[in-house]
Amino acid sequence: MSAEVVIEGLTKSFGKQAIWRDVSLTLPPGEVSVMLGPSGTGKSVFLKSMIGLLKPDRGSCVINGVDIVTCSEAKLYETRKLFGVLFQDGALFGSMNLYDNVAFPLREHTKKSESEIKRIVLEKLDLTGLQGAEGKLPGEISGGMRKRAGLARALVLDPEIILCDEPDSGLDPVRTAYLSQLLIDLNAQIDATILIVTHNINLARTVPDNLGMLFRKELVMFGPREVLLTSDEPVVEQFLNGRRLGPIGMSEEKDAAQMAREQAHVEAGHADGTAGEDMRGVVPQLVPTPGLPPRQGERRRKDRVMKILHTLPPVAQQGIIASLTDDERRHYGVGGARTGFAQPVAQPSPRPRPQPGPHDTQEIARVPEPGWPGGGRP
Numbered sequence: 001m002s003a004e005v006v007i008e009g010l011t012k013s014f015g016k017q018a019i020w021r022d023v024s025l026t027l028p029p030g031e032v033s034v035m036l037g038p039s040g041t042g043k044s045v046f047l048k049s050m051i052g053l054l055k056p057d058r059g060s061c062v063i064n065g066v067d068i069v070t071c072s073e074a075k076l077y078e079t080r081k082l083f084g085v086l087f088q089d090g091a092l093f094g095s096m097n098l099y100d101n102v103a104f105p106l107r108e109h110t111k112k113s114e115s116e117i118k119r120i121v122l123e124k125l126d127l128t129g130l131q132g133a134e135g136k137l138p139g140e141i142s143g144g145m146r147k148r149a150g151l152a153r154a155l156v157l158d159p160e161i162i163l164c165d166e167p168d169s170g171l172d173p174v175r176t177a178y179l180s181q182l183l184i185d186l187n188a189q190i191d192a193t194i195l196i197v198t199h200n201i202n203l204a205r206t207v208p209d210n211l212g213m214l215f216r217k218e219l220v221m222f223g224p225r226e227v228l229l230t231s232d233e234p235v236v237e238q239f240l241n242g243r244r245l246g247p248i249g250m251s252e253e254k255d256a257a258q259m260a261r262e263q264a265h266v267e268a269g270h271a272d273g274t275a276g277e278d279m280r281g282v283v284p285q286l287v288p289t290p291g292l293p294p295r296q297g298e299r300r301r302k303d304r305v306m307k308i309l310h311t312l313p314p315v316a317q318q319g320i321i322a323s324l325t326d327d328e329r330r331h332y333g334v335g336g337a338r339t340g341f342a343q344p345v346a347q348p349s350p351r352p353r354p355q356p357g358p359h360d361t362q363e364i365a366r367v368p369e370p371g372w373p374g375g376g377r378p
């Protein structure tokens with residue numbers, strides 16, 4: 001089960017400090033989205049605003065027909081039950097073992113019997129790879145296990161929407177890779193709408209269907225992963241490449257003079273702190289572990305993205321088409337037969353900026369019809 005989240009004109013400030021303004025985006029049902037942004041751009045504030053823990057100044061956030069910005073306390077309480085939230089530190093109670101931590105929302109919010117609670121808790125611990133660890137205290141387990149326990153607890157009320165605040169923070173790259181796979185597997189199993197806030201470039205490049213970025217108190221972009229992964233937008237490019245060179249500074253945005261000085265420094269042959277490779281391009285997205293069902297959100301996303309394909313920059317279109325199977329290409333009426341596995345989109349250098357205006361009509365998808373080849377369509 002999954003819900004759509006429609007956010008329009010959301011604006012938040014604390015006193016005179018504006019955090020972000022006029023944020024509008026839709027989290028499509030059952031799809032995985034990632035929100036990027038330098039530290040302090042208000043990503044956590046955004047998540048808290050989505051569940052009504054913080055009150056935005058204006059705008060709306062509509063879930064199943066309920067605007068959580070303006071609804072009554074009672075409606076807000078009801079709507080919050082649709083959410084499972086993984087906080088940065090797992091937010092576990094230190095004095096409770098994992099079993100009791102995971103059981104907590106069920107004991108608080110439902111009238112389920114202890115035997116029913118046991119069944120659910122053990123199922124969620126199993127789902128997150130924590131079987132056998134139920135007797136441990138949070139202080140006795142690793143950071144990765146704490147994250148997974150936080151995720152198990154976020155799942156017990158069968159959420160339609162899962163929010164994850166920096167699920168990778170404090171984890172090594174290998175544990176982060178496992179966690180990324182876990183999120184995709186969970187999405188395949190429960191079809192929840194997922195929003196992940198992260199700084200992790202690898203996770204951002206391989207996990208989500210959609211990517212967004214907050215910067216300069218605004219939502220710079222939000223859209224299909226292929227659009228941001230191939231974007232020329234300086235702040236997106238800088239962030240996804242983890243470069244010093246670009247508009248994002250150490251504490252805040254840079255001024256033009258500082259950017260020009262840094263550009264000259266790099267042009268003079270000095271390193272800018274990265275391995276030097278250009279990480280732009282559409283890399284293959286993670287798929288569910290073999291044996292799990294296909295992601296319904298991914299299937300729906302293909303239909304959705306192919307309908308808007310002609311509105312996207314050509315290089316993003318190319319990335320989307322490259323990821324389709326031959327059957328899918330025939331179904332959507334795009335491109336020729338597939339010659340190999342989806343390749344990262346090669347970027348000519350220097351890369352021309354996407355031009356507004358009509359795109360190659362060969363690459364424009366027709367609206368999909370019912371009757372998906374090979375079945376399995378929701």
Ligand SMILES: Nc1ncnc2c1ncn2[C@@H]1O[C@H](COP(=O)(O)OP(=O)(O)OP(=O)(O)O)[C@@H](O)[C@H]1O
Binds near residue numbers: 039042
């Ligand atoms: N309850 C609050 N009252 C006042 N200011 C707050 C409150 N919560 C957050 N802020 C401010 O809002 C800004 C954004 O904070 P937030 O934690 O959302 O950033 P972030 O993008 O998640 O950062 P990071 O990536 O470092 O976790 C910060 O300047 C912070 O001090």
